[in-house]
Amino acid sequence: MSFDRTVKIAPSILAADFANFGAEICAVESQGADWIHVDVMDGHFVPNVTFGPSTCAAIRPHIQTVMDVHLMISPVDQFIEAFAEAGSDVITAHVEAGPHIHRTLQAIRANGAKAGVALNPGTPASAVAHLLDVADLVCVMTVNPGFGGQSFIPLESKVAELLAMIGDRPIHIEIDGGVTPETAPGLVAAGADVLVAGSAVFEGGSVENPAPYGRNIRKIRS
Numbered sequence: 662m663s664f665d666r667t668v669k670i671a672p673s674i675l676a677a678d679f680a681n682f683g684a685e686i687c688a689v690e691s692q693g694a695d696w697i698h699v700d701v702m703d704g705h706f707v708p709n710v711t712f713g714p715s716t717c718a719a720i721r722p723h724i725q726t727v728m729d730v731h732l733m734i735s736p737v738d739q740f741i742e743a744f745a746e747a748g749s750d751v752i753t754a755h756v757e758a759g760p761h762i763h764r765t766l767q768a769i770r771a772n773g774a775k776a777g778v779a780l781n782p783g784t785p786a787s788a789v790a791h792l793l794d795v796a797d798l799v800c801v802m803t804v805n806p807g808f809g810g811q812s813f814i815p816l817e818s819k820v821a822e823l824l825a826m827i828g829d830r831p832i833h834i835e836i837d838g839g840v841t842p843e844t845a846p847g848l849v850a851a852g853a854d855v856l857v858a859g860s861a862v863f864e865g866g867s868v869e870n871p872a873p874y875g876r877n878i879r880k881i882r883s
């Protein structure tokens with residue numbers, strides 16, 4: 662995984678057909694997805710449950726790009742090895758998920774993945790000030806995590822603040838939640854380079870009819 666700040670669109674399979682992940686991933690990648698975003702929820706850190714490392718391992722062979730795993734779980738440390746072994750390229754943990762996020766990020770890197778740190782909407786940018794030497798990605802949540810299809814919380818000023826803190830370090834700024842063709846431009850202008858999008862990518866398309874996925878991705882990118 663080489664580093665650059667060009668805009669990358671990361672469809673979230675939370676909005677895909679759960680009975681058909683392999684084919685859905687193949688469809689969005691063929692339609693221009695840059696990364697595949699995988700939302701792991703535990704019913705404890707967030708009020709919803711999705712799936713765990715075995716599902717990640719099962720979908721990994723279908724991903725040609727980057728498997729970007731967003732852990733909305735607490736505690737997190739004891740599961741890092743399993744998600745790394747499942748083939749995650751990026752593993753993101755929440756700063757709010759426990760008292761030892763610095764250790765968590767070190768452990769993610771030690772397991773061979775890029776380390777991401779996510780911030781809930783109510784958490785200030787300063788929460789990552791002392792984590793920048795152990796992070797490869799900062800994820801700014803622009804919805805309260807747990808569900809797809811929620812409305813966007815405008816946090817462009819937090820993104821700009823993070824970009825200033827990051828300076829020339831090779832750290833991605835990812836946005837997760839409510840990204841649409843309308844909200845994307847302000848986020849990119851503020852410094853975001855990875856845009857996660859669930860509903861806005863998958864709406865109107867299917868494995869049988871993937872062309873809308875491509876149109877949706879191009880609309881967000883432009």
Ligand code: DX5
Nearest residue numbers: 673806807809810839859860
């Ligand atoms: C929310 C998840 C997001 C979600 C985004 O908890 O982390 O990745 O899938 O969905 P949309 O793009 O529909 O807001």
Ligand code: ZN
Nearest residue numbers: 700731837857
């Ligand atoms: Zn996510």
